[in-house]
Amino acid sequence: MGNLITLAALFVAKVTDNALSTTKTILVQRSRWILAGIAVIISDFIYFWITKRVVSADSEIAILVVAFAGGVGCSLACFINEKLSKDRIYVNVIMSDDLEEMKHFRDFLAKHHITNVAADSYTLDWDAKTISITAYPETKAESRLINDYIARSSTKFKRVVQPT
Structure with missing residues (x-):
């Protein structure tokens, strides 16, 4: 029973260690250096505590539990980050040779109140006019609407997506 409690403590500690380590990376990317x-500091303390326990346990099961917990901790931190992070804004530049379809797409964006700019363009062979649209979705839901529209359409679109 004592061995099971030790393994459970190692599991929880390693999940916490990896969650903190992954969170540190996210904080560094967001320029939150003090929090990182x-x-x-906390992650290193937990890591050394775990290392001391695993080495003294002399058990492959302890190593396996700690390795598995590391993956769980990393996944947990990424999941929480995704849920708590602000929506990302992506600039979508969408082009097609089909002028009528581009007009329908522009109307679709307007109907869903997605900020966009339509500009005159030419087809690749310079034979006909078309429009290119730069769309600025402000939420994940708006980005999904654009993705779904393009996926459902039988028209071939050229799309360039850039994070802002």
Whole structure:
């Protein structure tokens, strides 16, 4: 029973360690250096505590539990980050040789109140006019609407997506 409690404690500690380590990386990317430093301090303490316990346990099961918990901790931190992060805004530049379809797409964006700019363009062979649209979705839901529209359409679109 004591061995099971030790393994459970190692599991929880390693999940916490990896969650903090992944969170540290996210905080560094967001220029939150002081919080990232605090996460490193706590994560390192937990890591050394775990290492001491695993080495003294002399058990492959302990190593397996800690390895599995590392993956769980990383996944948990990524999941929480995704749920708590602000919506990302992507600039979508969409082009097609089909002028009528581009007009329908422009109307679709307007109907869903997705900010966009339509500009005159030419087809690849310069034979006909068309329009290109730059769309600025402000939420994940708006981005999904654009994705769904393009996926359902039988028209071939050229799309360039850039994060802002």
